[in-house]
Amino acid sequence: MEIPENVKKRLSIPAEEHFYAGHTACQGCGASLGLRYVLKAYGKKTIFAIPACCSTIIAGPWPYSALDANLFHTAFETTGAVISGIEAALKAKGYKVKGEDGIMVVGWAGDGGTADIGLQALSGFLERGHDAVYIMYDNEAYMNTGIQRSGSTPYGAWTTNTPGGKEHFLEKRHKKKVIDIVIAHEIPYAATASVAYPEDFIRKLKKAQKTPGPSFIQLFAPCPTGWRSPTDKSIELARLAVQTAYFPLFEYENGKYKINMPSTKKDPKPIEEFLKLQGRFKYMTKEDIDILQQWVLHEWEKLKKLAEIFG
Amino acid sequence: MEYKPIRKVVSGNYAAAYAAKHARVEVVAAYPITPQTSIIEKIAEFIANGEVENLQYVAVESEHSAMAACIGASAAGARAFTATSAQGLALMHEMLHWASGARLPIVMVDVNRAMAPPWSVWDDQTDSLAQRDTGWMQFYAENNQEVYDGVLMAFKVAETVNLPAMVVESAFILSHTYDIVEMIPQELVDEFLPPRKPLYTLTDFDNPVSVGALGTPADYYEFRYKIEKAMEKARKVIKEVGKEFGEMFGRDYSQMIELYRTDDADFVFMGMGSLMGTVKQAVDILREEGYKVGAAKVRWFRPFPKDELYELAKNVEGIAVLDRNFSFGQEGILFNEAKGVLYNTDARPIIKNYIVGLGGRDFTVSDVKKIAENMKAVIEKGELDVEVDWYHLKR
Ligand SMILES: Cc1ncc(C[n+]2csc(CCOP(=O)(O)OP(=O)(O)O)c2C)c(N)n1
Ligand code: SF4
Numbered sequence: 001m002e003i004p005e006n007v008k009k010r011l012s013i014p015a016e017e018h019f020y021a022g023h024t025a026c027q028g029c030g031a032s033l034g035l036r037y038v039l040k041a042y043g044k045k046t047i048f049a050i051p052a053c054c055s056t057i058i059a060g061p062w063p064y065s066a067l068d069a070n071l072f073h074t075a076f077e078t079t080g081a082v083i084s085g086i087e088a089a090l091k092a093k094g095y096k097v098k099g100e101d102g103i104m105v106v107g108w109a110g111d112g113g114t115a116d117i118g119l120q121a122l123s124g125f126l127e128r129g130h131d132a133v134y135i136m137y138d139n140e141a142y143m144n145t146g147i148q149r150s151g152s153t154p155y156g157a158w159t160t161n162t163p164g165g166k167e168h169f170l171e172k173r174h175k176k177k178v179i180d181i182v183i184a185h186e187i188p189y190a191a192t193a194s195v196a197y198p199e200d201f202i203r204k205l206k207k208a209q210k211t212p213g214p215s216f217i218q219l220f221a222p223c224p225t226g227w228r229s230p231t232d233k234s235i236e237l238a239r240l241a242v243q244t245a246y247f248p249l250f251e252y253e254n255g256k257y258k259i260n261m262p263s264t265k266k267d268p269k270p271i272e273e274f275l276k277l278q279g280r281f282k283y284m285t286k287e288d289i290d291i292l293q294q295w296v297l298h299e300w301e302k303l304k305k306l307a308e309i310f311g
Numbered sequence: 312m313e314y315k316p317i318r319k320v321v322s323g324n325y326a327a328a329y330a331a332k333h334a335r336v337e338v339v340a341a342y343p344i345t346p347q348t349s350i351i352e353k354i355a356e357f358i359a360n361g362e363v364e365n366l367q368y369v370a371v372e373s374e375h376s377a378m379a380a381c382i383g384a385s386a387a388g389a390r391a392f393t394a395t396s397a398q399g400l401a402l403m404h405e406m407l408h409w410a411s412g413a414r415l416p417i418v419m420v421d422v423n424r425a426m427a428p429p430w431s432v433w434d435d436q437t438d439s440l441a442q443r444d445t446g447w448m449q450f451y452a453e454n455n456q457e458v459y460d461g462v463l464m465a466f467k468v469a470e471t472v473n474l475p476a477m478v479v480e481s482a483f484i485l486s487h488t489y490d491i492v493e494m495i496p497q498e499l500v501d502e503f504l505p506p507r508k509p510l511y512t513l514t515d516f517d518n519p520v521s522v523g524a525l526g527t528p529a530d531y532y533e534f535r536y537k538i539e540k541a542m543e544k545a546r547k548v549i550k551e552v553g554k555e556f557g558e559m560f561g562r563d564y565s566q567m568i569e570l571y572r573t574d575d576a577d578f579v580f581m582g583m584g585s586l587m588g589t590v591k592q593a594v595d596i597l598r599e600e601g602y603k604v605g606a607a608k609v610r611w612f613r614p615f616p617k618d619e620l621y622e623l624a625k626n627v628e629g630i631a632v633l634d635r636n637f638s639f640g641q642e643g644i645l646f647n648e649a650k651g652v653l654y655n656t657d658a659r660p661i662i663k664n665y666i667v668g669l670g671g672r673d674f675t676v677s678d679v680k681k682i683a684e685n686m687k688a689v690i691e692k693g694e695l696d697v698e699v700d701w702y703h704l705k706r
Contacts, residue, residue, distance in 0.1 A: 085383025
């Protein structure tokens with residue numbers, strides 16, 4: 001559909017679409033929205049590397065592609081390494097990489113491919129300082145293989161290998177704080193983002209584009225299939241994750257922390273509001289919910305302190 | 312320009328590094344492992360001294376990432392190079408399939424080293440031969456000169472057929488042993504090996520590509536067939552490139568199996584890599600002692616030189632296959648391959664397997680002589696004593 005010029009001017013995010021309809025994501029998939037926004041922010045002059053994950057499928061089987069950009073499908077654990085190689089080749093050949101008019105090299109990987117099997121390659125990429133952007137879309141489990149736990153799965157969640165039930169075999173560890181591991185590499189720019197706040201996400205993508213060196217964005221991307229949630233609730237869930245401070249939005253820039261959302265002035269909403277819309281938390285007891293709530297508030301206090309001291 | 316070689320006394324590893332430099336590689340991504348390390352150290356030195364232009368060196372955090380980075384680089388159009396050994400090669404295994412499947416002409420030097428446990432840093436071919444089915448071409452060097460020549464030819468062949476290639480040299484026997492290597496002036500290398508023309512690149516933004524997407528049962532099969540077609544084409548290309556190399560630089564590589572004094576031979580020793588230097592020397596001595604023997608050095612293991620093996624087998628009574636490797640539950644790998652090729656032909660010489668030199672065990676001229684005696688007896692009797700002979704075993 002043609003968007004009239006006067007409407008285009010009023011839009012706060014780019015009108016151009018480089019992500020085709022007809023992709024194969026489930027209804028209400030947060031990851032597919034995320035891909036769409038990345039393509040809006042970076043346009044066609046982008047090289048994607050996508051490892052094994054739901055996005056492999058979303059992007060489409062040979063000979064199709066839902067992405068109007070170059071795309072290299074790579075092995076599960078190699079996102080950090082393969083974007084390093086692509087960037088090195090572009091530099092050897094004299095291309096401008098990153099920046100306003102440079103080629104954008106984007107690693108787009110799930111939480112499993114980032115927090116678990118791909119952590120080593122991510123670390124190498126960050127440490128070596130390549131001019132590329134790594135985006136971890138966080139749907140909090142291995143969805144492509146049928147909803148198994150990842151390091152990013154939260155406490156109390158049901159997955160197919162933490163199935164709940166009588167013996168209470170739910171996920172017992174809190175969510176791995178990948179962003180903290182990333183920040184420990186002292187890269188110039190890292191941020192969290194959410195598909196519920198596309199303007200904030202696109203602003204962060206643009207900032208990552210302008211900042212030389214490696215950037216990292218952890219994008220909260222609900223998965224109705226894996227979360228056992230209604231397909232029309234994904235945005236609401238993503239918003240609640242922020243409002244409950246379960247997944248606060250913040251930026252880390254050259255040693256400084258800045259919280260974007262939720263407001264630090266008032267108390268976050270109770271975690272139940274986020275939990276109750278999802279079937280994956282239905283096995284949690286009152287005590288479990290308390291444990292998760294305490295963790296969320298503790299992490300939130302930590303983040304607020306960081307922003308206060310290193311703001 | 313007239314060809315005047317530049318003679319340098321270098322180790323096999325330095326020969327590999329010089330060849331990579333002369334090939335004007337654009338991205339090197341590598342991880343240290345003994346005895347490969349001095350290859351990448353030398354390349355780093357070239358960069359530090361300003362001896363190379365436009366070379367990006369990515370000091371990755373593992374071999375798996377080394378291959379992944381080479382794959383990214385090659386997909387983006389660059390000439391990519393790496394080197395490794397044993398455990399490092401094994402760690403790369405998954406990505407080796409990725410390189411051939413995405414049809415990327417990466418060249419890698421593997422310094423043949425035994426697999427642990429027990430830890431061993433010495434020569435053994437099992438590491439590279441275990442990568443047999445990854446769709447990589449494999450060239451085995453006998454000496455430092457062949458390491459250098461092999462890397463240059465491997466790039467040319469790889470970029471012609473769009474498959475990756477491995478150049479294999481043996482641990483310490485070549486990697487750390489200094490010898491005279493005739494190097495080629497840069498201008499002539501450039502003539503022999505022009506800049507790469509990629510099959511596709513990730514940098515055409517008007518015609519974007521999606522590489523390595525899901526291949527459904529309706530299509531996957533054909534992708535495999537095309538790799539096999541490329542391997543078949545490589546047989547021809549290898550011979551042409553080897554001939555061209557010979558015409559330009561005086562060392563002919565048009566034969567995928569190098570034949571040494573086989574013309575009137577009753578039986579031949581067949582093997583790969585540095586041990587064939589020892590074998591050739593032994594052949595000369597044995598000839599003086601009245602043995603009619605020759606040596607058949609398999610240069611390219613993949614694609615496998617089927618026709619040349621058949622031609623050889625037609626004219627001899629026996630083949631003693633020397634394997635510095637083993638496939639557990641079966642036999643030596645080269646032996647296994649050779650038997651497989653010959654079964655459906657009418658050439659049926661006696662073929663016997665000698666497992667030699669595993670994990671760097673010394674393999675000497677006197678070993679070859681003993682094997683010759685045994686092989687002669689086997690041929691005279693017309694039947695095998697054992698099919699697979701663990702020649703060096705302490706009993
Ligand atoms: C080496 C290897 N091990 C396992 C797999 C199987 N595998 C494919 S995708 C996947 C899970 C991906 O999870 P995540 O990264 O969280 O992305 P999502 O599917 O949730 O989008 C797994 C385990 C694989 N492709 N490669
Ligand atoms: S399973 Fe989840 S992440 Fe995967 S496509 Fe469906 S909604 Fe998206």
